[in-house]
Amino acid sequence: MAIISFDIRDLRIQGVPQEKVLEAILGLGIEIEEKTSKELKLNITPNRPDLLDFTGLVRAIENFAGKRVPRENFYRIKNKPELTISVTEEVYTIRPYIAGMVVKNADLSGNMLKYLINFTDKFADTYGRRRKKLAIGIHSLNAIKGNITYTASGEGSFKPLNSTRPMSFSDIINGHDKGAAYRDTIPKNESGRTLYPYIADSEKTLALIPIINSDATKLSPKTRDLFIDITGTSKTTIRNAAALLACSFMYAGAGVYPVIVSYPMSKETTPALSYDEIKVSLKVADETLGIEAGRHNVITLANRMGYVASKYGSSVLFYVPPYRVDVLNDQDAIEDIAVAFGYDRIVPMPVKGIAEGLASEQYELEDGLASFMVGLGYSEAVNSMLTNEKLNFDSVMKKYEEESYVSVADAKTSSITMLRTSLLPGLLQNLAGSRAEKLPQRLFEIGRVFSLSKGKIKESVKLLVVSEHAKANFAEMRSVADSLLKYMGISYKVKPGESSANIEGRTASIVVGDEIMGRIGEVHPQVLENFGLEEPVVSLSLTLVKEVKY
Template sequence: MPTISIKKTDLFEALGKIYTFKEFDELCFDFGLEAEEIDEEELALNPEAALEWKVEIPANRYDLLCREGLFRGLRVFLQMMEAPRYKRIQPDKDKIQRMTVLPSTEAVRPYVAAAVIRNVTFTQDSIKSFMDLQDKLHHNIGRRRALVAIGTHDLDTIQGPFTYDAKPPPEIKFVALNQTKEMTAPQLFELYSTDSHLKPYLSIIQDKPRYPVIYDKNNVILSMPPIINGDHTKITQNTKNVFIECTGTDLMKLKIVLDTIVTMFSQYCKEPYVIEAVEVIQADGTSVIHPELPYRFEVIDVADTNKKIGIDITGDEMANLLTKMCLESTVKKKGTKIKVEIPPTRHDVIHACDIIEDVAIAFGYNNIVKRIPNTNCVANQFPINKLTDLLRSEIAMAGFTEVLTFALCSREDIADKLGKTIEETNAVHIANPKTQEFQVARTTLLPGVLKTIGNNKGMPLPLKLFEISDVVYKDKSTG
């Protein structure tokens, strides 16, 4: 799970109370999080870390990945404030910022969305938090920028309308962030090939004939996503108006990232939680307004929720618990139903079960009474499991060592290396394999055992190995 560091002084100021670590740990547990003290090894390297605590954030709670969102969530949970209302304003047609997407981007990173937050007051700490949140989102939902990359720019240094294009690398030339010399894209790639921070992202577009690039009315380059922004639009403490653009290959995740960024940092605007919309003219000529900042409603049943959690509370109590979790709720149908409003910060709420989980968290897991189930049943082992257990015992007593190998393997392991074609194997293929080692479900145990032998050549002979496990075949009758 991702971890964020927060300064104790900032926490105490936000919550209006000085906490001991034990008290803060208990508060985090009640809110569904886990606090950590800085370990001695880290303190030795950085003594200032003693002024901070760490908090582990669930991977799907993008709204808590920065101190702004965490403090806001805790304040609502402690009923120190109401959950804010996020508002999107859309300027007149002659004033709205526009981003035009050219068809050349479709083969590289086809999607883009943008927004503006105005009249911002930044401090050094809030800028650092702004950048840290971008890094967390890049690594988490953005899958190390492969799915989504974020660019933030000082709007007062550029002039719209903006263009999202893909150009041959030698034609892209600009001063990259924190650089002083203008360089072409190939020169930047050579420079960053030894950079520990940016090197991992180069492969995302390195083999493409065209690289994505965003530029303004005067051909000033804002960024070359997903690699680097331009130095011309660098965010500083003097920045008042911020232009935020997100590019990617997954439109849904791109919208989530944009919503998260603008809702977290619009609190620094002169009019908090107000975001200015940007019009994106897509490659097919259609127009879309971003960000969407959707509010939607779900209805849950009070009796069903109580049954699933193992508690017995009224609809009013349940609605209050959900409101503490930033899910504004009202009681309907004489207390039997709860109407729950899902804000644009809670993209983790997909089904009713996610709302029920928040009820359990707010109620307190330690407050749920443990009960013995009312049902009685006699357990019995599956015959296949009983048979395999007996086989394992007998084979092991004969001097063989059991191995346990991966259920997924490469196509070559079950086909080419065994003298077969992949069609003959009748294998089940993984739709989006992350590595070449896990492309299909195994149809035979032999590759795993042979790999085990190959990795243990230094062991004394004979190697007497066996494996009893599942294999997977495609059901031809299902088409």
């Protein structure tokens, strides 16, 4: 999701009343994050980068409101190429692709320049993976002399945007804030040498790619003619970005001129704008949406979503404009029919056929146990499965090996490093957080714990019971264990056992068949001290499912 802001005055669209503008925004499924008297903050879903752009948003509103009907072949570039970009071998091995275009008579007045920069920055940060996969540079065309070269070298220098003096490439990377921000995009070539990609005209360096432009080609709100470069590692993303920008400028009334890109082995003309043709069967649309699409004017609905459309037998042909990079096939077109039709007009219809509900046996078993424990006066706790070594092991004096548990990488919260292997620390922490509450405090939890054995994850279901009060002792929990196991219909034996968290000699193993299935024990005073607990605690743990299989 990307958030983008527009001045509310800029969204006063001639011929579309303000309430219709908001209606269109909501109708298109754009979430309004915040609306003040000055500003509209919109949340744009990742499938519609065209709406991050001001012109793209206006276009979508105008189409949806029926103010401008999309015209056939509107996005065809008829102008002749203006420039050539030569791509050298050096750059082709590290950041191979580039697209370019020349725009004449663009309007960058008012907020338009700001919107354009916001759009390109946002696009390069998200779809461009922080400029690694793609970055966009915009230059004043008048400052460019001759043709363009896209190349790379070990060093170079120029005066970066808004700088007072020239800087070397390496100084920019180390000393300039843009350089520091995008340093990691600068690749090394096969021999491990740092190579700086850049573009130059016949006289000078125009930009260190993808870091910063030259001050020489700086834009102002008065600039009307532009050269745009789009560079990166993904040809598809670059093509999409070029299409998006070209369509925007064309919609706004500017002239777009192609650029010839000359690679070491091939040549192409950018931007390449084409309409995909998608055949939407009205029957399929009906069967998907349940709205009897055939009875509505699908062509008008298509127009409102920006498509040119025409009837074709029992189908409708959708011509997908080049900026709609998210439309893959008829499913996407059918969704747009529904969006234009209005989701609130879809009539709810029950699914045909008889169905029999069936509860999960495991859940029912756990639920029965929970009711039983409540009957014994225990309250249920639910703790997070995310924990850390200190709480999970150290606090209960348990020794551990790194290979024995599931660990989590790079948590944003530093107290999360692993998945719990035991329910005991969580419940003791709950008691510690409840010191102001009346005793006796009796808690249980039924939950999942995880361990690793030979690299394989083992997920188990456990029950843990604790009781804290002045007279809490082994005998109390022994009685609970007995009544619980009788309820579960399990015959068991009790043998002396041990656990790091318990007092030696006051711990018992619950043995079922030949296996230890649980443990009863008085919690060791050192553990109580670790948690700041002041009264005795006795605990019971029981394995309900040794290994969960899916």
